[in-house]
Amino acid sequence: MIRTRRTAMLVPVLAAVLGLTSACTGGDDPEDPTGTSGTTEPPETSTSTEEETGQETEDEIPLGENYPAPADLARELPESIGSAQSESGQTFDLTAVHRLGEDRVVVSGVITLEDGSSDTVDPHEWREAGYPELSLARGFEFAPFSLTVEGDEATYLPVRAEDDACLCSVLRPGFQEGGAELAVMTVMSAPAEAESVNLEMPGFGDFADVPVSPMPDAASQAWGKREALVVRSATREGGTVTARVTVGMPDEASGYGYGVYNFGQEQLCFAGLNATGGTTLAGKPAAEGDACVRGMLPPAGEAVDLEVTMPDPGTDELVLLPWNGYPVSFEASGTAEQGSGDNLVDYTARTRTEGATVAQGEEMTVSLDTSVLFDFGESTLTSEAEETLSVAVEALQQQEQGRSLTIDGHTDTQGEEDFNMQLSIDRAEAVRDALADELGDGWSFTVNGYGEEQLLVEEQGTPEEVEEAQARNRRVEITIGG
Template sequence: MSARTHSARVLSAAVCLALLLGNCSGDADGRPEGEPTPAETGGSSTTDQETAAETADDPGAAAEPGTYLPLQEGMEREWPEPVGSVEAENPDAGELAVLGVHRLDEEHAVVTGRLTLEEFPDRSSLWTEPGHFQGGVRGSEFSAVSLTAGDDTTYLPVRDDEGWCLCSTLNLQSEGETDTPVWTVVTAPPEGTSEVDVHVAGFGTLEDVPITDLPTDQSVPLGWAETLLVRSAERENGAVRVRLAIGNPTGPHTRNLDRYQFGRDWFTDGCFQGLAAWGSQAPTGHAAEEPDCQRGALPEEGEQVELEVLAGDPGTEEIVLLPTTGLPVSGIPVTGEAQEGEGPEVYPYRTRTESAGAEVSRGESLTVTLDTEVLFDPDESELTAEADATLDEAVETLEGQDGRTITVAGHTDTQGGDEYNLNLSRDRAETVAEALESRLGEGWTIETEWHGETQLAIPERGSEEEIEAARARNRRVEITVE
């Protein structure tokens, strides 16, 4: 798995970030140097545009990737009817219209929405799951979403082993009032659940939202002004090549679309990255590196650009395409034989649920993270009266696993001295281990570790609110099953 840059993470494609980052040689609008604008060529930046228009009913389908065309039919920016909306506690965070909760498979669902902002805030963590902020000052993930379904369980966003969500990302640059699509893949309640409550941290709760199938729209809103049209998808050598078009029917165009998406260590090589291939119960395919990507600007108002995007193949017969800054696209036939993708572009994600202060994260392994604010009073290592429910939840989860060897590890935040934190994490780990031993009985091997502040779940930085959320997450006892 390749390294991540700190500024962001997800997804793959093929267009230049010259417009987006300004790091490719070219004119101010991001086009390659010397290339005419669409206005200078009658709406196309390539000389073969007129030929394509004359020889095909759909000029875009016949055009070569990298071709700019006048906007074609099917590129209107149309939004699904929302099921309801929630306004933010902080007006800077805007208003969120929930478009739907759509089941992807028995363990996963995707929550979609339309975020409306009157102006851009100076903070980019307003839409992030508390304690998980990994963006920079310029952009962040949209992950402040969870579900409940009438029981004591909260269903959380999925995350990979490095803590990154499978969700859309937001950048903070546009002009005037704007609407942008957002989505988050979350752990799904059991099949048969027909309605859920959608909770958005910093906003509120929308109750009794039906769980439905994902719409099979070929074109969806993208970014602050654009539309994404998926033409075809074809498998090749463990990857999926997607033919698509990005059009701009409304303007002004999103000059830095996907500038802050979650990238790889080669993020700055000048290629647009913006699409993931989701496969049911399989790793998700992300950015597949291509040296020969098309280079150019995102389209101006009234034009579109034809592209090809290469993403890792999740290896399932059907896939859902997840644009970083657009609504999900499903129902696109995928040709070619499915192959399980290998290499750095394919990532597994862990389902996550929380109940009574015990968060359960399931992937190839299982981790139960206990909230020390429930287990202990501040700076103490004796269990509180409220700890029983948390420990019982942990025991029920552990008894359902095949493994009978567990490690209990204590962690603290950075407040206090190194030695003090190390001793506190040791005492808390040993207290939890003793409590588990008495509940689990014979046949279990329980080991303890303590790390103090040396293994933080997340750096403690940002605003006062962000720092406190990070500290709360860092104060934990983790149980892993072997």
């Protein structure tokens, strides 16, 4: 029997899926690691019922087994609302900025590379300065934006977890062969009242007055450039979200081979989705062990059904964010209940103003750039430090988490280790004294100096990367407690 779908039952929540693995490594690449794609007209979608056609229902399609691609893998791409090009031959088409929560939005678009541009592609253009590229097993993060709002002095940054991971697309090695067109997304911090935003994309250009629109509802069709992911259903039970998805390509489309995804000839972890809502929490699938959902990217004209289980963020509304694709809200069956475990990740909103970066998640941290506060190798506050400290004071006074502060000083690895240790202590104490004067009575302080013992990033790579890493490592961090 040919397996096809009774499409009248499907919820058309659709997104591209290109970053299919997380924390997995593949075996040898097969012979044809790349491919090309032509423009095809979407095939007609059937609305016949099972009784009329004799087609199998969703439950009768085995998980993990390839079958002919169903008609609803046809794709209708969102229109570009702005385009920018880099010197290395990359084009970014912005397709939307959607409201994801009170303090965040998700930016979606498409990266396009011209044929033959692989030798000049610079993956560093996709990352936030000071955040190194990921290991080759995972690829490169796509988080190149900074966001501003008219009349607001703050610069809003990509949301990040405690381990510095962004909630963003991951582009795998080899994607640039064959003139790639990749759907990408980045979750950005943004103020709740913003109706439009400005996006700066270093190396590409700026996008001004981009409207912030609501998240597409379940009736929206958001397709990828080649491979497609269709969410068939989602259930919520006991703090978990289980999504059944179809991964595949239409009959007339040809996409990338397994090598682009670092796939070998074996099934690997499918972890291409995140479940989130209007809070800082996002649930991600397991990438190893018994909970890992395994599958392979089917060839053109075929599809495969998989189930993905993630911790529930516990919000009434549920949004599924593909690593590489277009996010769509989704009405799941069952009861919302916040999950638990290592795969429920807190992605904090981050803003930068006058050398002070504020990260607001389950707790608030203010990181002060010491190059603004102090001269090189010194611990006396400069005349320019007042503005940076005032940003910290304002952020601290707005919190309701308590009036106990921990102030930690850190340096880079330049200079002698003993000198750096004492310098970090002296700088932390200088910040404490200044804050005590501004905050007034009722605050308590704990001061620590760590020198170069707790680097945020390794100081290695190109001279530019080393300089960026050193700048991140030189800091005084203020954490508010109970």
